[in-house]
Amino acid sequence: MSAALAQSAPAMAPEQASLLSVEGLCVEFATSRGTLRAVDGVSWSIRPGEILALVGESGCGKSVSALAIMRLLAKPAGRVAGGRIMFEGRDLLALPEGDMREIRGRDIAMIFQEPMTSLNPVLTIGLQIMEPLTIHLGMSEEQARARAVELLGLVGIPDAERRLEQYPHQFSGGMRQRVMIAIGLACNPKLIIADEPTTALDVTIQAQILELMKDLASRLNIALVVITHNLGIVARYADRVAVMYAGRKVEEAEAGALFAAPRHPYSAGLLASVPRLDQPRAARLETIEGLPPNLLHPPTGCRFAPRCPHRAAVCDTDPVPVERDGRYVACHRAEEIAHQAAAPIPPAAPVAGDAPALLTVRGLKKHFRVSTGAMGTQHATIRAVEDVSFTVPKGQTLGIVGESGCGKTTVGRTILRLEEATDGVIDFDGTNITHASRVEMKALRRRIQVIFQDPFSSLNPRMTIGGIIQEALLVHKRVPKAKAARERTAELLVRVGLFAEMAERYPHQLSGGQRQRVGIARALAMEPDFIVCDEPVSALDVSIQGQIINLLDALQRDLGLTYLFIAHDLAVVRHISHRIVVMYLGRVMEMADRDALYASPLHPYTKALLDAAPIPDPVVERARAPRALTGEIPSPLAPPSGCVFHTRCPMASAECRAEVPALREVRPGQFAACIKVSG
Amino acid sequence: MLKYIGTRFALMLPALFGVAVLTFVMLRILPGDVVAARMLAETGQAPPALVAQERERLGLNKPLPAQFLDWMVGMVKGDFGVSMWTNRPISEEIGIRLGLSLQVAVMATLIAVLVAIPLGTLSALFRNSLLDYFVRLITIAGLAVPSFWLGMLMILGLLTLFRWSPPVTYTPFLTDPVGNMAQLIWPALAVGYRYAAVVARMVRSSVIEVLREDYIRTARAKGVFERLVISRHALRNALLPAITVIGLEFAFLIGGLVVTEQVFNLNGIGRLFVEAVARHDFTMIQALVMLTAVLFAIANLAVDICYGIFDPRLRTK
Numbered sequence: 001m002s003a004a005l006a007q008s009a010p011a012m013a014p015e016q017a018s019l020l021s022v023e024g025l026c027v028e029f030a031t032s033r034g035t036l037r038a039v040d041g042v043s044w045s046i047r048p049g050e051i052l053a054l055v056g057e058s059g060c061g062k063s064v065s066a067l068a069i070m071r072l073l074a075k076p077a078g079r080v081a082g083g084r085i086m087f088e089g090r091d092l093l094a095l096p097e098g099d100m101r102e103i104r105g106r107d108i109a110m111i112f113q114e115p116m117t118s119l120n121p122v123l124t125i126g127l128q129i130m131e132p133l134t135i136h137l138g139m140s141e142e143q144a145r146a147r148a149v150e151l152l153g154l155v156g157i158p159d160a161e162r163r164l165e166q167y168p169h170q171f172s173g174g175m176r177q178r179v180m181i182a183i184g185l186a187c188n189p190k191l192i193i194a195d196e197p198t199t200a201l202d203v204t205i206q207a208q209i210l211e212l213m214k215d216l217a218s219r220l221n222i223a224l225v226v227i228t229h230n231l232g233i234v235a236r237y238a239d240r241v242a243v244m245y246a247g248r249k250v251e252e253a254e255a256g257a258l259f260a261a262p263r264h265p266y267s268a269g270l271l272a273s274v275p276r277l278d279q280p281r282a283a284r285l286e287t288i289e290g291l292p293p294n295l296l297h298p299p300t301g302c303r304f305a306p307r308c309p310h311r312a313a314v315c316d317t318d319p320v321p322v323e324r325d326g327r328y329v330a331c332h333r334a335e336e337i338a339h340q341a342a343a344p345i346p347p348a349a350p351v352a353g354d355a356p357a358l359l360t361v362r363g364l365k366k367h368f369r370v371s372t373g374a375m376g377t378q379h380a381t382i383r384a385v386e387d388v389s390f391t392v393p394k395g396q397t398l399g400i401v402g403e404s405g406c407g408k409t410t411v412g413r414t415i416l417r418l419e420e421a422t423d424g425v426i427d428f429d430g431t432n433i434t435h436a437s438r439v440e441m442k443a444l445r446r447r448i449q450v451i452f453q454d455p456f457s458s459l460n461p462r463m464t465i466g467g468i469i470q471e472a473l474l475v476h477k478r479v480p481k482a483k484a485a486r487e488r489t490a491e492l493l494v495r496v497g498l499f500a501e502m503a504e505r506y507p508h509q510l511s512g513g514q515r516q517r518v519g520i521a522r523a524l525a526m527e528p529d530f531i532v533c534d535e536p537v538s539a540l541d542v543s544i545q546g547q548i549i550n551l552l553d554a555l556q557r558d559l560g561l562t563y564l565f566i567a568h569d570l571a572v573v574r575h576i577s578h579r580i581v582v583m584y585l586g587r588v589m590e591m592a593d594r595d596a597l598y599a600s601p602l603h604p605y606t607k608a609l610l611d612a613a614p615i616p617d618p619v620v621e622r623a624r625a626p627r628a629l630t631g632e633i634p635s636p637l638a639p640p641s642g643c644v645f646h647t648r649c650p651m652a653s654a655e656c657r658a659e660v661p662a663l664r665e666v667r668p669g670q671f672a673a674c675i676k677v678s679g
Numbered sequence: 680m681l682k683y684i685g686t687r688f689a690l691m692l693p694a695l696f697g698v699a700v701l702t703f704v705m706l707r708i709l710p711g712d713v714v715a716a717r718m719l720a721e722t723g724q725a726p727p728a729l730v731a732q733e734r735e736r737l738g739l740n741k742p743l744p745a746q747f748l749d750w751m752v753g754m755v756k757g758d759f760g761v762s763m764w765t766n767r768p769i770s771e772e773i774g775i776r777l778g779l780s781l782q783v784a785v786m787a788t789l790i791a792v793l794v795a796i797p798l799g800t801l802s803a804l805f806r807n808s809l810l811d812y813f814v815r816l817i818t819i820a821g822l823a824v825p826s827f828w829l830g831m832l833m834i835l836g837l838l839t840l841f842r843w844s845p846p847v848t849y850t851p852f853l854t855d856p857v858g859n860m861a862q863l864i865w866p867a868l869a870v871g872y873r874y875a876a877v878v879a880r881m882v883r884s885s886v887i888e889v890l891r892e893d894y895i896r897t898a899r900a901k902g903v904f905e906r907l908v909i910s911r912h913a914l915r916n917a918l919l920p921a922i923t924v925i926g927l928e929f930a931f932l933i934g935g936l937v938v939t940e941q942v943f944n945l946n947g948i949g950r951l952f953v954e955a956v957a958r959h960d961f962t963m964i965q966a967l968v969m970l971t972a973v974l975f976a977i978a979n980l981a982v983d984i985c986y987g988i989f990d991p992r993l994r995t996k
Contacts, residue, residue, distance in 0.1 A: 070899075070900055072896060072899055072900060101902050101904065101905075102902060103902070104899065104900055104901065104902035105900060105901035105902030105903070106902055109900070109901075110900040112893060112896070112897060112900075114893055117892065117893040117894065118893045118894055118896075118897045119894055119897065120894040120897070120898065120912050120915075120916070121894070121916070121990070121991070121992060122915045122916055122989055122990055122991060123911070123912070123915070124991075131898075131901055131903055132901045132902060132903075135901075135902060135903060135904065135907075136902055167991040167992070169991070169992045180897075183897075183901060
């Protein structure tokens, strides 16, 4: 099937002039510890109207190459140390700054990762969209305004006239990214470079934005370079994929061919590490073990060799790239590997039988009063959590899934007693802790630990890793003396897959994945029974996510831990959870055992979330229907009446607006809050 | 926007009332009596009978809450009472001096803003260049050098180099602009230097910070002229913290130039303050403290309004 796809896709046509070609690009950064070569001799090109995906882990040089094309590298630290960037016959690197400025925004536009910070907070959206129009096309104020209205319509922002007068903070993340796309499209560019355009967005919004970009690019014949760490999301869209690793390109191929049979072990690893919802759940997640090398001191020979399962003696020398049949591979053993089918990991055993409940939550409510009026006189109530009940059996994991504002984090914080519950009962190991006193909580704090989402801000930057872990040990008197604390710290670091020597280091010297391991070690130091994992992997690269989840999984088996695992997409929680709660705007939409939920979801929102998770297979992806879920997540300040999901639900009717549907057991053990579904 | 200003204004009133209460109470706790002190200064003796009589005339023998109430009622009516030392109306005493202090403050602010914003911005744009080092050097010096000492150097310099010294009597600007400027430009410069240094350093660090923001990169990626990137995208965000400093410094200048006014022989609010304290002149001190508090409150309000104008996020909250 994949061979057919490879043929049907446009073959590599070298005779067709490329729009942009990057030739032997080298980019260096001057750091206090020496020169870092972030991009080392990378070449690729893109034809008009083509979609090229540039894929790799954080720090592989993909964003840096994009900035080098725009000549927007951070000055004075970053500089292009070699190569050419040809755009329509001109070398961008040799252009005077004035000419380059004219190309930016007019011929080449760029969309950035963080929609929350990429727009100027003090200027209106209208001004920011009109700016390139007046500058590059010499449009008058009225012409530019008319075009801006048209652009907002194009990217699907209703009520454009009024929206132009608004400021970025009045837009949601997804809407801001649409505005960024509108800015990018303003002057009808020939090329758009999108740097992780959807990484910061919710899954259903991510699907919308990708669909929009793909649609606009083909309609307006714009070439698109999509930069991402997740191979999954480009399967549906990319014509060609270039994989980068540690500053070098390791593989490039037409998308169908690459997804069908990656030749470079790194590409294969990246592909395998995307959690797949269309296949049976494996006993453990595929990952690429280890970390990318430090580019201040790159290894000699193949840079991927230290992490490569196919490593051999020959890998100590630089691989000679092979270009054949429109494919580029930089691996000594590509030919041999191509004929070896990787042994699939056996599927996991089904969910184990019943265990006694460790945590029971009944009718939990958490309301926040927020002041809205000018004098703080008017108040509104945000019902962040509304009537949530569940049970977490000992030694098992309950996954809570939902997008921004669904209340999943508030549930976690209320259980941790970082928030006081408005109503309901939290029962931990037979004790009602809903209103436990400070003294009572102190003993419980040891047993209930937490792992936070952001490994960058949740570790004190001025403390060593050892200090961070020992602090917890000593405060709770888990160990008698400092010496014992050090020994225990070393033991914990090894337990989470780090080295004992790392106790001496500071958080900034560690990668995101390593920091998250430190966060886990800190939680383990208390020898807890129960850990609230609040989006522990959502800030990490896909290839690293698997490592962390496998670690949590192993710790659960070895230490008998119980987890509450909070995440925003279903693909991530599938592996680790025994039972899953799907939340939307503070309410439970569906609750079921993992296998039942993934095999036969009931609630339309669960179905939408499953649908939004990309599948890293172009054949399957492109055959899927367009994403059904439209619209934005409503503001929790003014949730819709009746079923909170009705504004986005494809099945909604008048009854749905009238009454809040009760959570009912539609099938044995599978609950859904929807009047339209039946067993 | 009006609602926003209204809110800020309403928040000012309780703060001012708090200041009034504190000032009143603290002055009554302090030892020393204005009546006795004045009689000693005037006649060399203070017979208790006369003192008591005079205290009664000034209302100092009334119960404290009544005194406080009188003061409050007077202030609301715009009557600040009379100085216990000179027996002249306080509003008159302050009025003579306020014009001068206000003018020095305005001139110093103008000098500071006109010099500091361009200098701080340039320093940030050409970070670690020779220009930047120069700006950093002179701003550090500006923070280190006391204004009154700089003032003395100025007077001495003018005397030795030009055999000229600034006039010592105040003439309002409208009567004699040249004479007025000849007197007041020097203190304004002396104070403005330190002021400019504070603001320039603030502008520099804030521009450097803003230039690292993602939206600056977005503006450049749109092909916006670098000039416009700085003036439209960077400065509008970067000047907000500088506005706070400017507002507070301005309010401080009106009542706080005690020594500098002495050096230039200016009869300003700062000097009046010192004299009033030395004489235990309750009513005068109270009025001056309230004046300063009101000025700070107004400066703060002005800063808040500027924030509201420049930062749309505050307006809609």
